[in-house]
Amino acid sequence: MDKKFENVIKDFPILSQKINDEPLLYLDNAATSQTPNPVLNEMVSFYQSENANVHRGVYTLANEATTAYENVREQVAEFIHAPNAKSIVYTRSTTESLNLVASSFGDLVVHESDEILITIMEHHSNLIPWQQLAKRKHAKLKYVELADDQTLDIADFKRKLTERTKIVAVAQMSNVLGVTNPIKEITRLAHQQHAYVVVDAAQSVAHQSIDVQDLDVDFLAFSGHKMLGPTGIGVLFGKAELLDEMNPVQFGGEMIEAVSRTQAKWQSAPWKFEAGTQNIGGVIGLGAAITYISKLKMTWIEATEHKLLTYLLPQLVQIKGLTIYGPQTVAEHGSIVAFNLANLHPHDVATGLDMLGVEVRAGHHCAQPLMTTLGVESTVRASLSFYNSLADMDRFVYDVKMVKEFFNRES
Structure with a gap:
């Protein structure tokens, strides 16, 4: 076994427990990744030795907390290759980040009869905010469909992108199909029509390097809890000139420069978007998660997960009655595999796997x-991480077969 992998596993004690008297096999990383000890230790250390509110006090603890909080902003900017830390806004989640863009920036640039272009594979968090914006502004919401191989139909994207398109919103990696979309090409084409590009990077941020300057995206959002960090902390990257144009959507303490009885003046970006006491401990955890990922190196993470998928996908394809959604080739597939077993409800499959200690997601995700486009109501989804092993893949395939045989025997 890879010595590096052995050391990594020791950082995740949760993976050594039993579920239903079986060793835990955690394959729901697309929903929430596990958090390693170094991240947990850093958060505990903060609460034990530096806990204070940020930006408000002049005493030592407050200064230390503020320094740590703002240092992570610098760290995030470096992690996604943003030009500077002022383009990094802390939020609670990817969902809040996308809602902020839709509510603030969307209201500025989208008007009646304009068009918003998204893809049919979007998570509701990158669909409903644009749906609601279109309704508010009497604009048109258009969907890019899937190609025959269930990747994004770029030809359809080109057809539907027009001079009326003001915003293009797209996931970098689908949380169902596992496909990685060609963000750089999409951005280039969108900018030719003077449209702005918003990227949901929730699924990609922990699995591949992101360079927002190279991609040239206007906004990009992700969450800490999908990249080894705590829940309740998210990030919005925005080009500085666009953040400067935007109005805050929450008001209160900390985001103001001055207040009189009749009016208020906001701080500059990013602080004008961070009203009230933020999730300071979550920010510290996010920074620790980035440090952990950086020490492992993203190239190692990508290679490890690619090896797992290369091993797993051909075995799943061989299971009679199993349908995989998304590309059938490893080259076009990320670390997410959604599937169904013929005549079995996804919830039954997931429950059967849970009885065997295997944790997967089932539903419409x-x-x-x-789901409507795929012609199903729901699927089973297994999502991998670098702390899974080839032995885990063997066990998963075996247990899927066991569940299939059990239900078929029962019927």
Whole structure:
């Protein structure tokens, strides 16, 4: 076994427990990744030795907390290759980040009869905010469909992108199909029509390097809890000139420069978007998660997960009655595999696997329009991480077969 992998596993004690008297096999990383000890230790250390509110006090603890909080902003900017830390806004989640863009920036640039272009594979968090914006502004919401191989139909994207398109919103990696979309090409084409590009990077941020300057995206959002960090902390990257144009959508303490009885003046970006006491401990955890990922190196993470998928996908394809959604080739597939077993409800499959200690997700995965396009109500989803092993893949395939045989025997 890879010595590096052995050391990594020691950082995740949760993976050594038993579920239903079986060793835990955690394959729901697309929903929430596990958090390693170094991240947990950093958060505990903060609460034990530096806990204070940020930006408000002049005493030592407050200064230390503020320094740590703002240092993570610098760290995030470096992690996604943003030009500077002022383009990084802390939020609670990817969902809040996308809602902020739709509510603030969307209201500025979208008007009646304009068009918003999204894809049919979007998570509800990158669909409903645009749906609601279109309704508010009497604009048109258009969907890019899937190609025959269930990747994004770029030809359809080109057809539907027009001079009326003001915003293009797209996931970098689908949370169902596992496909990675060609963000750089999409951005280039969108900018030719003077449209702005908003990227949901929730699924990609922990699995591949992101360079927002190279991609040239206008906004990009992700969450800490999908990249080894805590829940309740998210990030919005925005080009500085666009953040400067935007109005805050929450008001209160900390985001103001001055207040009189009749009016208020906001701080500059990013602080004008961070009203009230933020999730300071979550920010510290996010920084620790980035440090952990950086030490592992994203190239190692990508290679490890690619090896797992290369091993797993051909075995799943061989299971009679199993349908995989998304590309059938490893080259076009990320670390997410959605599937169904013939004549079995996904919830039954997931429950059967849970009895064997295997944790997967079953449902519509907050992507109901995509489910309708695929002709199903829900799927089973296994999502991998670098702390899974080839032995885990063997066990998963075996247990899927066991569940299939059990239900078929029962019927």
